[in-house]
Amino acid sequence: MPKTMYDKIWDHHVVEDRGNGVALLYIDRHLVHEVTSPQAFDGLRAAGRPVHRVDSIIAVPDHNVPTKDRDKPNPDPMSTAQLTALEQNAKEFGLDYIDMTDDRQGIVHVVGPEQGFTQPGVTLVCGDSHTSTHGAFGALAFGIGTSEVEHVLATQTLELKKSKNMRVTVTGELPKGCSAKDVTMAIIGAIGTGGGTAHVIEYAGPVIEALSMEGRMTLCNMSIEAGARAGLVAPDEKTFNYLKGRPYAPKGGQWEAAVNYWKSLKSDDGAVFDKEITIDGSAIVPLVTWGTSPEDVVPVTANVPGPDDFKDPAKREAVEKALDYMGYPAGTPMTGFKIDRVFIGSCTNSRIEDMREAASIIKGRKVADHIIEAMIVPGSGLVKLQAEEEGLDKIFTEAGFEWRDPGCSMCLAMNPDKAGPGEHVASTSNRNFVGRQGPGARTHLVSPAMAAAAAIAGHFVDVRNF
Numbered sequence: 001m002p003k004t005m006y007d008k009i010w011d012h013h014v015v016e017d018r019g020n021g022v023a024l025l026y027i028d029r030h031l032v033h034e035v036t037s038p039q040a041f042d043g044l045r046a047a048g049r050p051v052h053r054v055d056s057i058i059a060v061p062d063h064n065v066p067t068k069d070r071d072k073p074n075p076d077p078m079s080t081a082q083l084t085a086l087e088q089n090a091k092e093f094g095l096d097y098i099d100m101t102d103d104r105q106g107i108v109h110v111v112g113p114e115q116g117f118t119q120p121g122v123t124l125v126c127g128d129s130h131t132s133t134h135g136a137f138g139a140l141a142f143g144i145g146t147s148e149v150e151h152v153l154a155t156q157t158l159e160l161k162k163s164k165n166m167r168v169t170v171t172g173e174l175p176k177g178c179s180a181k182d183v184t185m186a187i188i189g190a191i192g193t194g195g196g197t198a199h200v201i202e203y204a205g206p207v208i209e210a211l212s213m214e215g216r217m218t219l220c221n222m223s224i225e226a227g228a229r230a231g232l233v234a235p236d237e238k239t240f241n242y243l244k245g246r247p248y249a250p251k252g253g254q255w256e257a258a259v260n261y262w263k264s265l266k267s268d269d270g271a272v273f274d275k276e277i278t279i280d281g282s283a284i285v286p287l288v289t290w291g292t293s294p295e296d297v298v299p300v301t302a303n304v305p306g307p308d309d310f311k312d313p314a315k316r317e318a319v320e321k322a323l324d325y326m327g328y329p330a331g332t333p334m335t336g337f338k339i340d341r342v343f344i345g346s347c348t349n350s351r352i353e354d355m356r357e358a359a360s361i362i363k364g365r366k367v368a369d370h371i372i373e374a375m376i377v378p379g380s381g382l383v384k385l386q387a388e389e390e391g392l393d394k395i396f397t398e399a400g401f402e403w404r405d406p407g408c409s410m411c412l413a414m415n416p417d418k419a420g421p422g423e424h425v426a427s428t429s430n431r432n433f434v435g436r437q438g439p440g441a442r443t444h445l446v447s448p449a450m451a452a453a454a455a456i457a458g459h460f461v462d463v464r465n466f
């Protein structure tokens with residue numbers, strides 16, 4: 001029977017079939033950060049258990065790390081406690097630990113691929129919902145909770161219920177001015193934040209094939225915002241070229257064997273998907289979120305909708321609440337809407353291509369006077385170095401942007417980078433939830449090009465005519 005890519009990876013990892021679609025699955029790779037791991041290590045210690053396979057783990061701090069003045073003491077005791085715990089646990093259990101001063105440090109979902117740790121066909125977990133990012137390589141990658149982190153550390157396995165298969169095909173050709181962020185936002189706008197629930201989404205079609213690895217990571221990153229367990233893209237020559245020579249990538253004869261295996265992973269012709277969606281990629285336009293859910297997307301050329309634009313009573317109520325929080329009435333035009341702050345970063349959009357996309361808009365221009373702060377935060381120290389080699393940092397700082405050290409930063413207010421109450425933020429991150437970037441802060445999700453253009457203009461603009 002023809003199989004999907006998800007079926008194949010799942011079947012290769014079953015240790016024991018426990019019936020009713022439940023199986024004990026072998027976990028190949030585990031990324032560990034400071035927020036969701038301390039209790040897991042406490043659990044191991046209490047039970048006197050070692051880590052089962054230390055070579056399956058990379059530990060790296062990202063959420064709490066300050067993005068400037070790292071040589072000064074961290075003023076937040078909670079952050080300090082988590083960062084210290086990670087370092088000590090890594091040392092005690094003998095893990096590969098990348099510290100804050102290492103060039104390889106960054107957001108786990110940027111570091112894994114960059115190190116060649118993320119590979120096609122592996123099962124990869126992390127105590128973090130955006131682990132779906134790694135599906136860009138054809139890895140079965142998903143977020144887990146802290147008790148599961150402990151289970152994987154101790155046993156290298158997880159008991160899981162198999163998800164259903166879903167395929168999202170994006171046809172045509174992506175228009176100029178649009179990037180992977182607009183593709184993922186268009187998909188979530190179309191299917192909603194519940195559209196992928198209980199499914200693993202395989203992304204397919206010419207638009208996906210044309211995306212770079214960075215673009216595919218942006219796309220898979222937000223699978224979780226569509227409710228999906230994971231996202232997947234079939235590995236191809238771009239995937240192999242990206243991985244070749246990276247520190248954790250297979251070497252010598254093992255490389256050929258690995259590529260042969262990776263080529264076998266793609267879904268078979270005739271494989272059946274439980275749910276199929278097709279999106280016309282040629283019709284995608286630059287998008288902006290207007291509300292407090294990633295599905296609240298409108299074209300930048302459109303107006304903010306109101307409750308009357310929706311039929312579902314629950315959605316109507318949610319829209320009213322969202323408008324109240326965002327502080328504008330229905331019908332507000334998005335183009336020209338004034339913003340206060342700009343954040344370019346996060347595991348969605350902090351890779352080298354995102355930096356280049358922002359720089360292409362910013363070059364030779366200045367951040368608008370009223371913008372409180374415009375910040376660019378590379379996803380890793382290696383992205384930072386590469387951007388500096390290309391002179392992008394100069395373009396940013398000359399325009400008036402802050403150029404920071406890598407970390408999660410203002411994606412979530414867990415470190416000193418926060419937006420103030422009532423401020424409207426053009427942000428390249430993935431969640432526009434209430435209070436996500438600081439209490440009372442109002443987030444608008446956009447692509448790096450759209451965020452850069454908004455910083456220069458001081459309000460949202462259609463980047464296609466900028």
Ligand SMILES: CC(C)[C@H](C(=O)O)[C@@H](O)C(=O)O
Nearest residue numbers: 035036063127128129130412
């Ligand atoms: C802190 C962490 C558990 C959380 C997640 O799981 O996603 C964070 O990364 C986020 O983006 O909200």
Ligand code: SF4
Nearest residue numbers: 130346347408411412
């Ligand atoms: S950058 Fe944001 S979304 Fe990504 S792991 Fe960090 S907090 Fe979560």
